[in-house]
Amino acid sequence: MTKKGARTEDTTFSELRSVTKTQLIWRAFKRHQLGIIGGIILILLYGFAFFAEFIAPYSSDLQVRGKAFHPPTRLHFFDEEGNFILQPFVYHYELVDRVFKVYRPDRTIKYPLRFFVRGEKYKFLGLIPSDIHLFGTKAPGHIFLLGTDKFGRDIFTRLLFGARISLSVGLVGILVSFSMGALIGGIAGYYGGVVDNLLMRVAEMIMAFPGFYLLLALRALLPTALPSTTVYLLIVFILSFIGWPGFARVIRGMFLSLREQEFSLAAKALGSTDLRIILRHILPNTMSFIIVAATLSVPAYILGESALSFLGLGIQEPQASWGNMLAAAMNTRVLASFPWILVPGFFIFITILAFNFLGDALRDALEPRMRTSRQTFTG
Amino acid sequence: MLRYVVRRFLHMIPLLIGISFISFFIIQLAPGDFLTQQALNPQVSAERIAQERARFGLDQPIYLQYLIWLKNILHLDFGYSFAYRLPVFTLIKSRLYNTFILSLSAMIFTWVLSIPLGILSAVKQYSWLDKLISVFAFLGLAIPNFFFALLLLYMAMKTGWFPVGGMYSINYESLSLGGKIWDRIYYLILPTIVLGTAGMAGLVRQMRGNLLDYLKADFIITARAKGLSERVVILKHAVRNAVNPLITLFGFALPGLLSGAALTEIVMSWPGLGRLMLEAVLKMDLYLVMGSLIMGALLLILGNLVADLLLAWVDPRIRYD
Numbered sequence: 001m002t003k004k005g006a007r008t009e010d011t012t013f014s015e016l017r018s019v020t021k022t023q024l025i026w027r028a029f030k031r032h033q034l035g036i037i038g039g040i041i042l043i044l045l046y047g048f049a050f051f052a053e054f055i056a057p058y059s060s061d062l063q064v065r066g067k068a069f070h071p072p073t074r075l076h077f078f079d080e081e082g083n084f085i086l087q088p089f090v091y092h093y094e095l096v097d098r099v100f101k102v103y104r105p106d107r108t109i110k111y112p113l114r115f116f117v118r119g120e121k122y123k124f125l126g127l128i129p130s131d132i133h134l135f136g137t138k139a140p141g142h143i144f145l146l147g148t149d150k151f152g153r154d155i156f157t158r159l160l161f162g163a164r165i166s167l168s169v170g171l172v173g174i175l176v177s178f179s180m181g182a183l184i185g186g187i188a189g190y191y192g193g194v195v196d197n198l199l200m201r202v203a204e205m206i207m208a209f210p211g212f213y214l215l216l217a218l219r220a221l222l223p224t225a226l227p228s229t230t231v232y233l234l235i236v237f238i239l240s241f242i243g244w245p246g247f248a249r250v251i252r253g254m255f256l257s258l259r260e261q262e263f264s265l266a267a268k269a270l271g272s273t274d275l276r277i278i279l280r281h282i283l284p285n286t287m288s289f290i291i292v293a294a295t296l297s298v299p300a301y302i303l304g305e306s307a308l309s310f311l312g313l314g315i316q317e318p319q320a321s322w323g324n325m326l327a328a329a330m331n332t333r334v335l336a337s338f339p340w341i342l343v344p345g346f347f348i349f350i351t352i353l354a355f356n357f358l359g360d361a362l363r364d365a366l367e368p369r370m371r372t373s374r375q376t377f378t379g
Numbered sequence: 380m381l382r383y384v385v386r387r388f389l390h391m392i393p394l395l396i397g398i399s400f401i402s403f404f405i406i407q408l409a410p411g412d413f414l415t416q417q418a419l420n421p422q423v424s425a426e427r428i429a430q431e432r433a434r435f436g437l438d439q440p441i442y443l444q445y446l447i448w449l450k451n452i453l454h455l456d457f458g459y460s461f462a463y464r465l466p467v468f469t470l471i472k473s474r475l476y477n478t479f480i481l482s483l484s485a486m487i488f489t490w491v492l493s494i495p496l497g498i499l500s501a502v503k504q505y506s507w508l509d510k511l512i513s514v515f516a517f518l519g520l521a522i523p524n525f526f527f528a529l530l531l532l533y534m535a536m537k538t539g540w541f542p543v544g545g546m547y548s549i550n551y552e553s554l555s556l557g558g559k560i561w562d563r564i565y566y567l568i569l570p571t572i573v574l575g576t577a578g579m580a581g582l583v584r585q586m587r588g589n590l591l592d593y594l595k596a597d598f599i600i601t602a603r604a605k606g607l608s609e610r611v612v613i614l615k616h617a618v619r620n621a622v623n624p625l626i627t628l629f630g631f632a633l634p635g636l637l638s639g640a641a642l643t644e645i646v647m648s649w650p651g652l653g654r655l656m657l658e659a660v661l662k663m664d665l666y667l668v669m670g671s672l673i674m675g676a677l678l679l680i681l682g683n684l685v686a687d688l689l690l691a692w693v694d695p696r697i698r699y700d
Contacts, residue, residue: 201397202397209401210679212637213656216641216660220668221409326529342526356517
């Protein structure tokens with residue numbers, strides 16, 4: 001544990017060269033290019049998810065008739081003569097085979113790509129009404145950047161709306177399970193004795209189950225068809241229930257050693273209450289660990305949600321989640337003919353990679369000696 | 380050593396009781412009892428329900444129900460699966476074997492690849508090879524199992540190099556012995572790759588880190604000073620020491636391996652325990668859910684036991700008493 005030894009009083013000696021702890025951490029963090037890249041990717045992804053209604057050209061459940069399994073529309077920057085044009089355009093796609101859903105671009109009909117177009121009405125975040133979309137084409141043209149699914153819904157649009165669910169589950173899940181873990185681990189570590197013994201045995205028992213099996217068993221308790229909000233909360237709860245023990249154990253260990261440190265004993269001698277010692281003296285010392293461990297654990301929650309939704313036990317249609325968008329790929333014939341339905345998987349992959357990069361960089365900056373054990377529900 | 384083994388076994392008993400307790404009460408949380416769902420099923424006769432109800436004492440108070448259930452489990456009676464019309468234990472037994480095969484083959488894949496890669500990474504620290512290895516390890520860590528499985532299935536369909544899911548060919552029975560073995564391996568390749576890559580990242584990094592620590596040790600300097608060849612110094616002196624701590628990692632990797640195996644099985648149509656568990660959940664076959672849950676936990680505990688015993692056996696520095 002790093003102690004806050006050098007305080008601001010020292011700076012009078014060397015005003016010019018002094019650096020604060022934050023600056024030191026930032027310096028160490030900046031050395032990790034991958035960590036910075038990961039951070040930028042995450043800001044972009046969460047930003048896209050936040051502005052989903054505006055960035056998406058359509059609404060998440062708009063089914064375009066006769067456009068099922070439409071391939072990704074290519075943006076063309078060159079016309080037939082090979083001249084570059086600043087405003088890219090898309091071709092109209094003709095359905096040539098109704099059974100196997102084969103489309104062919106019709107080179108005689110062009111629709112230019114336009115920005116800030118008026119389209120479907122929406123309420124941004126359910127509050128601000130608007131009908132302006134970042135990009136689109138003039139009707140009857142369509143632009144499907146990543147193709148469509150079997151109902152003719154735009155995959156790019158659903159990806160953005162799905163991101164809201166899939167990306168937020170990670171953060172909310174971490175918040176819940178880390179609060180639980182910190183509380184339980186803290187109580188066990190601070191009070192020790194019988195309480196500690198009991199709580200840790202319970203934690204060990206939960207950890208004795210393979211995560212995915214426990215996930216499925218807990219999900220089996222309730223019917224598959226539930227309203228989306230209920231399922232969302234249920235998933236968060238289940239993932240947190242499985243996730244807290246590993247974290248509680250580490251926090252317990254830290255509390256055990258921190259409560260014996262001089263500053264805790266001094267606080268106790270001065271008559272501080274237990275709560276004050278925990279909140280003011282012990283918890284702040286576990287903060288850097290918590291931040292690093294949380295960052296590295298987010299992927300497990302994102303994976304847990306997407307795996308459940310993928311299996312049809314999580315977020316239900318028509319609500320989009322990255323997991324349930326992939327469910328169509330379980331049908332091998334569909335997978336072979338329309339590979340673009342795999343796109344959400346790439347996004348899960350990129351998100352997890354970004355969290356890992358960021359977490360590694362944070363660890364080197366905050367907790368250089370920490371050895372991480374990553375928790376996983378799904379491997 | 381014997382005392383350690385016995386003590387390690389004794390330690391398992393409270394854990395096993397706890398696991399049975401948790402499993403039982405999780406299922407108790409479900410609305411109705413084990414048979415409510417089945418009682419609605421017109422294909423299951425009322426007598427059959429009444430018979431099962433009596434066998435598991437479902438009209439008794441809850442703590443008695445638990446004890447009866449525990450007693451039945453100890454007699455390997457996990458209840459009856461109404462969806463499959465088979466005793467749960469019979470079902471689990473066949474699936475458990477398949478999961479075991481898959482996990483084992485994935486584990487061999489992981490270790491056989493990770494250790495040499497870790498050694499290479501450490502010996503050529505900071506070279507482009509080292510960086511390449513860690514990039515690949517990172518990618519393997521980050522790619523979700525089920526997505527990787529889908530990608531490989533897509534590749535298999537496009538190229539025709541590998542079977543698209545399943546465990547053996549349709550004409551498996553008519554193959555010669557050699558053909559049968561090859562057939563099984565052929566069908567194991569893709570699931571093994573999916574499952575095996577997930578665990579590689581941690582192992583490669585750990586191996587690299589351990590070896591780097593040992594390469595700075597005094598006895599390595601001594602070995603070099605004696606004029607031993609670099610090959611002997613690294614393989615005989617450094618690697619042997621660096622491999623030991625990895626055995627603990629073997630225990631840590633198990634839960635991920637089992638959970639990962641479940642998803643891989645589901646996507647790649649591998650008839651294992653995880654797939655059975657999913658089917659049970661979808662069909663609300665509670666006895667089967669509970670049986671699979673306990674078996675999963677049991678597998679994990681046994682795996683950890685093996686890891687601990689292996690560590691005690693390999694590393695003489697661990698005291699047994």
